[in-house]
Amino acid sequence: MSGFLAGLCVAVLPLLAAGFWLGRRTARPESLGGLGTPVEHATFQTLHTASLAAPPLRAGLTEETARKSARRLRTLLGTDALCLTDREAVLAWDGAGEHHRDEVLGRLVGPLEIGRGEAFRLRCDEPDCPLRWAVVAPLTVDDRVHGALVACAPRESAVLVRAAAEVARWVSVQLELADLDQSRTRLIEAEIKALRAQISPHFIFNSLAVIASFVRTDPERARELLLEFADFIRYSFRSRGDFTTLADELHAIDHYLALVRARFGDRLSVTLQIAPEVLPVALPFLCLQPLVENAVKHGLEGTADKRHISITAQDTGAEALVVIEDDGAGMDPELLRRILAGEISPSGGIGLSNVDDRLRQVYGDDHGLVIETAVGAGMKITARLPKYQPGVHSAGRFPRQ
């Protein structure tokens, strides 16, 4: 029987899991049955309905969000029909009497223009239509009328006019919040655009100086370096898309290192260890090159010692682990923390905090840079790049090999 029992267990487990999941999804806040006076009860009920209507509206006023919230808002007002409109059309009609759509829309012109509510009598030929009066309350965001909330009822009532105005004001606040959300997203996008492709001007001066120094002594080498320089600049300034592949980013790093090696000669040695599985991973454009640049800067500038940089990319299942390590001067961890937190502006260390910010924006806060360092002990920077992240797609330039 053991086989049968085991099979039964295997069959029951997923069912249990599904039940648990469903239960959690559909669970509603505890009913407030025995709690408080009837007045308090009604208050709770109202607040709960209002809180349910809020989330759809936070995405702005569209047909879908209007349809979702209109149902809740009608419960809130307790009318026979409720309709949400923007400036041109009826977005959602909840409840009876949909044949009044056009009539209501026609009567909205005035209120939408002056931004004040009004109540009017509906003309209706159908004898069993319960709607006789409509109350219009405009929805305003930043003093601009975006649309209107129309509540329809069998008779005129001052309470309904007042309630509709209050609900419309509450909806307007939600729409203002949605507006705020949108501008925050735009800000982040703008930030990403501003942050990307900040190759340091020093690098350009230094590279040109190095190339200039080879022009007479070794014209062939100077030509090669110029081509490397051109390739790197082309990659940095390309306008397509915000994301690239790890393979392309590594090629850019290669061009960069060729120029750096020309400047420092055999003082700099670099080793690479790259798992081929992670080369197609998409990542924010120019987010590893600044790390290498940082390693070069901390390792080589200001000393005459030989330095070593190692770049590894490992496959760890759903993520690629990129580690850039140098044996240079290192840094005081407290200072680094303050630079990354934006408390002090660094002297030429903009690369690190910039990359950290972008990684967090794209992948979430648990995917920032991990930096291990101490004064005189070099620096090890680890970045974890998910192989798949919604919305992250490289803008398809694949070197034909």
Next chain:
Amino acid sequence: MNQNYVVPAVALVVLATVLVGAFGLRISRTTSDFYVASRTVGPRLNAAAISGEYLSAASFLGIAGLVLVQGPDMLWYPVGYTAGYLVLLLFVAAPLRRSGAYTLPDFAEARLASHPVRRLAGAFVVGVGWLYLLPQLQGAGLTLTVLTGAPDPLGGIIVAVVVVATVAAGGMRSITFVQAFQYWLKLTALLVPALFLVLAWQGDGAPRGAFAEPPAFRDHRVVRIDESLDLKLSRRLDVTATGAVDGRRYTEQRVDLAPGVHHVERGTRLAFGKGDRVPVADGGDNSDMSTSPESGSEERPLYATYGLILATFLGTMGLPHVVVRFYTSPHGVAARRTTVAVLALIGAFYLLPPVYGALGRLYAPELTLTGDADAAVLLLPDRMIGGIGGDLLGALVAGGAFAAFLSTASGLTMAVAGVLTQDVLPSRGVRHFRLGTLLAMAVPLAASVLVGGLPVADAVGLAFAVSASSFCPLLVLGIWWRRLTPPGAAAGMLVGGGSAFVAVTATMAAYPGTGTLHALLAWPALWSVPLGFLTMVLVSLATPGRVPAETDAILARFHLPEELRAEVKA
């Protein structure tokens, strides 16, 4: 069988796997070798890796066993296992790669932008992964038992420990090379002994009639019955028995058995003479053990064959460990090339197991009685060649078999552990990945100890059926139909995949043992795949408002070649 060769061979395979995994091509390069260091995985290497990961215990042992027991009908198994890649090539490979998804839940999210659908796809990945891991562990147990007489679960435990240790320690760093290495190892381990076996068959006068019904013993042979069973005789049979037959005890006595059903107790030895027909064995009184889908296929052969064909043709695209390997291809065209190479590689491999099955019918027909038909591949070298040559070849086959268990099991474990870490456990990170690995392996290991022995290839067939009913509709409709909606996808996966899963579980729990219903449950693909597609289409059509807003852009990305896409964006 001589253990002196088998144990070192298995140990060597395990060690080589771990070493190639940990150190393979982990050579540091200086920048002058930059282009070598950053070369993407080419289609051929990736194809070998996919084949290595794909060719499991079912392919290595199971097909030969089924051909041995049930004859040429079972050749549909290798055909189906291969043809699944043809469907994958035609409908899925390139768009799947261009979607940028790493796992199947990633694909669900990329296409439908819905978190619940992602969770559901994750649940099915875990289910299919566990169903597929189960026969790997059972196969390992069987191999070790047959070759060394070790207790049954030991082989499975060894595979589980090795896989969990290497995966959890992050040891599979160069997984592509490990899997490619495993493919060539498996091919060698079947090809070389097969050449010798065919030579031995030639030397034996090339006897024909491998598929004569029923098979006959070619020389005098003593068979030990390990589990009590019923023999069905179609004609009179003379055997020398030691033990209990039909309730009477015999010691080295000749027994004359009339046509009909005879009950043989466990531990009985039956000595058959040359030319005797091999009797057909029935389950006997071990009815609480899982019955195999075989009985279903005996009753409804045509239905079973079509069920098998549909499951294997459409199930391959939903195997979680196969899908993740396509991410390694740099672009959609490379993914297609890779699939073509996979077709060639596994097509070549699948020529071999039927050879073993046919030779097994000639030289080891008694395996149909002892229930160890899956061991045919392992036993044939000793049986046909013998001596030290047979031992060495047997050790090679055993090593190849373990390579099959290890490669498939590690691929599946990584896929399942990845989903568990990402979508089930509370937070991501290395420690949770290790926990996920442990969980991914613990469940099938426990099940392999508890659930009785289904033939390996049949058990894998069940995993294919679930995959075909849940992921095939999701992938095919997701890639080719713009009106798919998240509720439709979720309902289709739940109804199609869920019903297939229930059917599979019922089959494994041996309910019900016979009849049309059993055939329907043992080969669910024929009704569950259309059911999944139908549900997905109907629910999607019923919820037209839920079509994701960016569907057109997403489908354009799936179908346009990468270089064109860049121009479109610009």
